[in-house]
Amino acid sequence: MMLTNVIQTSNLTRQFRKVMAVDHITLQVPQGSIYGFLGPNGAGKTTTIRLLLRLIRPDEGTVRIFGLSLPQQQQAILRKVGAFVELPSLYPHLTGYENLDITRRLIGANTQKIKDVLKIVNLEKDSKRLVRGYSLGMRQRLALALALLGDPELLILDEPTNGLDPAGIQEIRALIKHLAQERGITVFISSHLLNEVEQVATHVGIVSKGKLIFQGTLNQLQAESEAYIQIKTNQTEVASQLLTSNGFIVRQHSENEIHLVSNSQVNPSIITKLLVENQIEVSQISRVNPSLEEIFMRLTSEKEN
Numbered sequence: 631m632m633l634t635n636v637i638q639t640s641n642l643t644r645q646f647r648k649v650m651a652v653d654h655i656t657l658q659v660p661q662g663s664i665y666g667f668l669g670p671n672g673a674g675k676t677t678t679i680r681l682l683l684r685l686i687r688p689d690e691g692t693v694r695i696f697g698l699s700l701p702q703q704q705q706a707i708l709r710k711v712g713a714f715v716e717l718p719s720l721y722p723h724l725t726g727y728e729n730l731d732i733t734r735r736l737i738g739a740n741t742q743k744i745k746d747v748l749k750i751v752n753l754e755k756d757s758k759r760l761v762r763g764y765s766l767g768m769r770q771r772l773a774l775a776l777a778l779l780g781d782p783e784l785l786i787l788d789e790p791t792n793g794l795d796p797a798g799i800q801e802i803r804a805l806i807k808h809l810a811q812e813r814g815i816t817v818f819i820s821s822h823l824l825n826e827v828e829q830v831a832t833h834v835g836i837v838s839k840g841k842l843i844f845q846g847t848l849n850q851l852q853a854e855s856e857a858y859i860q861i862k863t864n865q866t867e868v869a870s871q872l873l874t875s876n877g878f879i880v881r882q883h884s885e886n887e888i889h890l891v892s893n894s895q896v897n898p899s900i901i902t903k904l905l906v907e908n909q910i911e912v913s914q915i916s917r918v919n920p921s922l923e924e925i926f927m928r929l930t931s932e933k934e935n
């Protein structure tokens with residue numbers, strides 16, 4: 631089967647006054663993937679999602695979903711998409727069931743569908759209770775149930791685990807996996823936390839200051855980031871001069887730590903020898919493969935400046 635992109639944007643751009651909220655973003659979300667859309671607060675995630683749903687217009691760029699174009703084929707697209715953006719609006723004075731029933735009538739689904747989605751999100755027992763009394767986790771699951779009412783082929787969820795406790799996060803995570811794996815739904819999920827996404831996502835896009843700075847699989851993210859050699863010493867100034875003049879590339883150094891760009895030719899024991907011969911005391915030297923968290927922090931903080 632050919633892998634097609636369910637979401638394909640091209641140079642999607644939206645500015646608010648002086649803020650480039652979304653800056654020429656070209657997304658490629660493969661069919662059947664769980665795509666984690668990652669970035670710190672204010673990076674442009676919600677704005678991107680609002681553009682995908684045509685809740686706002688782009689200044690520039692195009693959106694294709696299921697090969698259909700916005701805004702011309704918006705109705706056809708939205709029939710296949712379930713979504714919630716930021717905190718979903720629920721009616722607190724109605725029960726969970728009644729909240730679902732309002733949307734069910736709008737989209738013309740039958741009442742059996744309500745039972746189905748309540749079961750999926752595990753809210754059957756609480757469906758007759760007023761939403762006012764729901765925990766945040768229950769509200770998020772009800773919002774997910776609402777998004778599922780129309781039998782979507784694509785789910786777009788904006789920070790669905792925001793504010794949840796670890797158990798709630800675990801529940802949403804399991805649900806998302808189930809929807810993707812058992813029902814073949816493509817899931818586009820935004821988050822500002824890498825560890826939330828890395829356990830469910832097959833693909834990631836990292837956004838920072840409105841720009842897409844990485845897109846690919848988690849393995850590609852790991853592979854594309856360089857390992858480095860970490861040297862701990864109290865004489866970082868002298869040591870980095872020495873290493874630089876010997877052809878090594880010092881990526882950064884702080885008060886007591888140097889990071890060298892690593893490649894297969896760089897042997898830590900040769901570096902130790904060089905430093906020791908020059909009377910530089912080394913307390914530790916090791917090759918480091920950065921964790922995904924480190925890579926994420928580095929990618930997003932570089933662009934902050």
Ligand SMILES: Nc1ncnc2c1ncn2[C@@H]1O[C@H](COP(=O)(O)OP(=O)(O)O)[C@@H](O)[C@H]1O
Pocket residue numbers: 646647649650651669670671672673674675676677678
């Ligand atoms: N309606 C708006 N008016 C003005 N600025 C906005 C508006 N929406 C978003 N922004 C700005 O655009 C940037 C991206 O915001 P947002 O897309 O909400 O980021 P995220 O969802 O990643 O936290 C932020 O600087 C935010 O302040």
Ligand SMILES: [Mg+2]
Pocket residue numbers: 675676677716788789
């Ligand atoms: Mg947001």
